[in-house]
Structure formats: structure tokens, C-alpha cells
Amino acid sequence: MHSLPLLSCRHGRTHLPILHLLSSSSPNPNPSPTMTPATSSSNPLPSFSNQQIKINGLKFSSLCSVSNTVTVSGDDVDEEMEMEKLVVVSFYKFADFYDYVDFRKPLKDLCEELYISGGIILAPEGINGSICGIRKSVEKVLDFIQSDDRLKGLRRIESPVTPEEEAIHHGHTSSSPLAAGEDAPFRWDHVRVKLKKEIVSLGMPSVSPNERVGKYVSPKEWNTLITDPDTVVIDVRNDYEIRIGKFKGAVDPRTTAFREFPSWVDDEFQLSPSDAQVECRGSSEEAEKQIEEERKSPPRVAMYCTGGIRCEKASSFLLGKGFKEVYHLKGGILKYLEEVPKNESLWEGECFVFDKRVSVQHGLVPGNFKLCYGCKKPVSDADMESPEWEYGVTCPYCYSSKSEEEKERARARQRQFEEWGVIGGPDKGRRPAKTADTKNAGDAQMSRSV
Numbered sequence: 001m002h003s004l005p006l007l008s009c010r011h012g013r014t015h016l017p018i019l020h021l022l023s024s025s026s027p028n029p030n031p032s033p034t035m036t037p038a039t040s041s042s043n044p045l046p047s048f049s050n051q052q053i054k055i056n057g058l059k060f061s062s063l064c065s066v067s068n069t070v071t072v073s074g075d076d077v078d079e080e081m082e083m084e085k086l087v088v089v090s091f092y093k094f095a096d097f098y099d100y101v102d103f104r105k106p107l108k109d110l111c112e113e114l115y116i117s118g119g120i121i122l123a124p125e126g127i128n129g130s131i132c133g134i135r136k137s138v139e140k141v142l143d144f145i146q147s148d149d150r151l152k153g154l155r156r157i158e159s160p161v162t163p164e165e166e167a168i169h170h171g172h173t174s175s176s177p178l179a180a181g182e183d184a185p186f187r188w189d190h191v192r193v194k195l196k197k198e199i200v201s202l203g204m205p206s207v208s209p210n211e212r213v214g215k216y217v218s219p220k221e222w223n224t225l226i227t228d229p230d231t232v233v234i235d236v237r238n239d240y241e242i243r244i245g246k247f248k249g250a251v252d253p254r255t256t257a258f259r260e261f262p263s264w265v266d267d268e269f270q271l272s273p274s275d276a277q278v279e280c281r282g283s284s285e286e287a288e289k290q291i292e293e294e295r296k297s298p299p300r301v302a303m304y305c306t307g308g309i310r311c312e313k314a315s316s317f318l319l320g321k322g323f324k325e326v327y328h329l330k331g332g333i334l335k336y337l338e339e340v341p342k343n344e345s346l347w348e349g350e351c352f353v354f355d356k357r358v359s360v361q362h363g364l365v366p367g368n369f370k371l372c373y374g375c376k377k378p379v380s381d382a383d384m385e386s387p388e389w390e391y392g393v394t395c396p397y398c399y400s401s402k403s404e405e406e407k408e409r410a411r412a413r414q415r416q417f418e419e420w421g422v423i424g425g426p427d428k429g430r431r432p433a434k435t436a437d438t439k440n441a442g443d444a445q446m447s448r449s450v
Contacts, residue, residue: 083136086166091156092128092309094209108193116141119192121199128199157307157334159364200309203259207317214315214326219336222329223346225302232299236314240377245349258310300325308332337362352378374398374410
């Protein structure tokens with residue numbers, strides 16, 4: 001079957017497959033709006049001019065004419081349309097990936113070639129990323145990653161993109177640095193592929209989920225586990241993530257970064273007395289009995305995070321500390337919100353995500369929070385009514401911690417964005433000079449982005 005060219009169409013998506021109709025040598029002055037198959041080579045199909053044809057129930061304008069028969073099934077059209085949809089996919093895989101540095105350039109080159117945006121982290125312990133693009137391009141990138149046997153079986157979560165977000169995302173060209181601005185889910189022309197010591201920073205590279213990891217619990221089984229009174233439910237995310245949503249009854253460690261989790265565990269679960277305490281008490285039978293009584297038995301723990309990656313590492317850490325029963329939510333909060341109906345859910349609030357959607361709700365539909373570009377934390381409509389809120393500069397959560405110098409730098413950054421549409425223009429964070437040349441340059445760049 002011949003491949004179909006893609007033409008622009010304003011029908012909810014940027015591209016739809018259209019029949020390419022070939023010119024006829026004998027134009028028909030009274031063309032019929034209905035396509036009929038040719039009965040023989042001597043009886044060609046009538047030509048068409050500015051007529052409408054139907055494919056899978058959708059009407060399209062035809063400016064060409066027909067000289068042969070082309071058949072396209074509704075299923076083929078649906079499949080092609082599906083492959084052209086914009087998607088966001090988060091993925092990770094812990095693996096022994098010692099040569100991760102060599103993987104960076106070919107991966108980044110492929111993402112740029114396919115106009116994939118987002119961020120990917122490579123480390124000796126594996127890969128972690130969140131990317132955005134049309135489905136067929138995203139699948140090509142994921143296939144390339146999994147062409148390395150060590151990275152096969154990526155744990156992935158796909159999130160839908162609304163038609164409004166998709167329109168914004170496609171509202172610019174790949175050649176323009178102005179892109180669609182800060183409202184796009186991801187910048188079309190920008191992908192980061194970073195090299196780090198860990199794909200998720202616990203600060204303990206020796207902790208390896210490849211060696212041991214907790215037990216996965218499916219979203220459907222999660223409610224039963226966390227409602228058991230003998231289960232301690234721990235949210236291993238950061239405090240600003242937990243602030244906008246968490247599972248009912250979950251413990252908030254109040255950590256500002258994942259690196260703080262090991263210290264919190266040591267403080268919260270004192271599994272044995274210190275060596276100093278043992279030495280002071282001596283070795284009498286009474287002292288040993290007291291030590292045994294003070295020794296805490298590790299509780300049954302159920303942990304969760306956004307997509308599951310932090311829990312895998314946290315569970316490996318807890319097993320190394322002597323915990324016997326360690327469980328974690330497979331696919332994280334995102335999978336739970338996707339699969340569990342709202343009327344059965346124990347989730348309260350919204351889930352923070354690390355892209356420009358900021359937060360999602362049940363069904364992974366976009367949430368109601370915005371992002372403070374001063375501290376990269378979520379803010380509500382009520383937060384933006386605060387006198388400490390200044391768009392692109394501060395919010396109630398970072399106002400008091402920022403110096404006036406930091407605030408002024410943020411204001412300069414915001415002015416540059418308003419002037420050029422992107423951070424990193426010709427003035428690199430400084431307000432562009434008000435000259436005719438500068439204005440002309442800005443007009444020229446803007447014209448190329450339309």
C-alpha cells in the first residue's frame with residue numbers, strides 16, 4: 001500500500017493523512033463530488049476541483065484531480081492520526097550502564113532529528129527521562145534506547161496532551177528559537193540529555209535496585225495495603241510536591257530533596273541503640289535485656305512517589321537497613337490516577353509533575369496549579385493573590401528566602417522573555433538596548449516564528 005502524504009488540516013490536530021489525487025488529462029467541466037471507481041483503463045475517474053471528499057467521516061478539500069483509484073481504509077487513517085498525536089512519556093530503567101557516556105551523543109542527535117523535547121538523564125545506574133513529541137517519533141526514541149539489551153523493558157508512563165496544549169506546542173517552527181513560549185508543555189526545539197552520577201539523586205550510589213528492591217503493588221491492590229493499620233505509608237517526594245496532594249494518612253517526611261530521605265529514616269526508625277549506649281550500660285544480663293526491649297522491629301512500609309523511580313531506590317535503601325516488608329506502588333501516583341476510578345480513590349489533591357503541566361488530576365487531566373519561575377514550586381490561584389507574588393520572580397514560598405539581588409536578576413530574566421520570547425537571547429539575561437537595530441532584529445526573529 002502506498003504511503004500517504006501529510007497535509008495541514010484544522011480539525012483538532014496539526015496533520016491528517018490526505019489522499020493525493022493525481023491530475024487528469026481531460027478535465028471534467030461538471031465534476032461530481034463523489035468518488036467512483038474506474039471500470040476500465042479507458043474510462044478514467046472524473047477530475048475534481050475544489051470539491052470535498054470524505055475519509056473516515058471527515059471532510060477535506062481536494063484541489064487536485066484523479067487519474068487512478070486509491071483506497072484507504074478507516075483503520076489505516078485512524079492509525080496514522082494516532083501516530084501523529086502529541087504525547088508525553090516518562091520512563092526509567094535501573095541497569096549496569098558503565099558506558100553511559102558513549103550513549104549521550106547518538107541519543108541527543110536522534111531526539112533533535114525527530115523534534116523530541118524534554119529531558120533525559122544517563123548515569124552508571126541506568127536511564128531516566130520525560131520526553132514529548134508526536135507518538136511515532138517518541139516510539140522511535142524509545143526503541144533506540146531499548147536496542148541496548150541492558151535498557152530493555154523500560155518502566156514507562158504515558159500522559160495525554162489536551163488539544164489546547166497540542167495547539168500551543170505546534171504553534172511555532174523548529175527553526176525559531178522563540179518557540180511557543182513558556183505556555184508550551186515542552187519546547188519543541190529543545191532536549192536535554194545530561195550525564196550524572198545517579199539517575200535519581202539519593203546521594204548514595206552504592207544503593208542499587210539492581211541488587212535488591214521492594215515488592216511492587218499494583219494500583220488496584222494499593223488501597224487494601226495502605227488501609228491496613230499495620231502498614232506505615234510513606235510519601236518519598238519533596239515537601240512542595242506533598243503540599244498539593246498525597247494519599248490519605250500518608251507520612252510526610254518534610255524533606256526538601258530526595259537526598260534527605262536516608263537521614264530522615266535514621267531519625268525516625270532507630271532500629272538499634274548506638275554503640276556508645278551499649279558501652280555505657282556494660283554487658284550485664286540486665287543491660288542486654290534492656291537493649292533488646294529498646295530495639296524496634298522494622299514496620300511494614302508502603303512507599304509511593306510520582307512515577308515509581310524514587311521508591312525503587314528508597315526500597316533498596318530500606319532493605320539494606322534491615323526492613324523486612326517493603327512495598328511500593330508500581331507506576332507511582334501517575335499510574336494510580338490513570339487506572340483507579342475517582343470514586344474509589346484514596347488520593348487527595350493533585351499530583352505535581354516535572355513539566356509545564358505542573359500538576360495532574362484523576363485521568364491524568366491537567367490540574368489547576370501554576371509554577372513559580374522563581375523557585376520552581378507549584379502555586380495556586382490563592383497564592384497568586386498574595387502581595388508576595390510577582391510573576392516570574394517570587395511567590396509566598398520563596399519571597400523571604402530571596403535577596404533583592406536575586407529578585408532583580410529574576411526581573412531582568414522576565415523582561416528578556418517578554419522582549420524576545422525566550423530566555424538566552426542576544427542580551428543573555430540583560431534587558432535588550434532600546435535601539436532601532438535591536439527592534440528590527442526582534443521583528444525579524446518574530447516573523448520567522450510565524
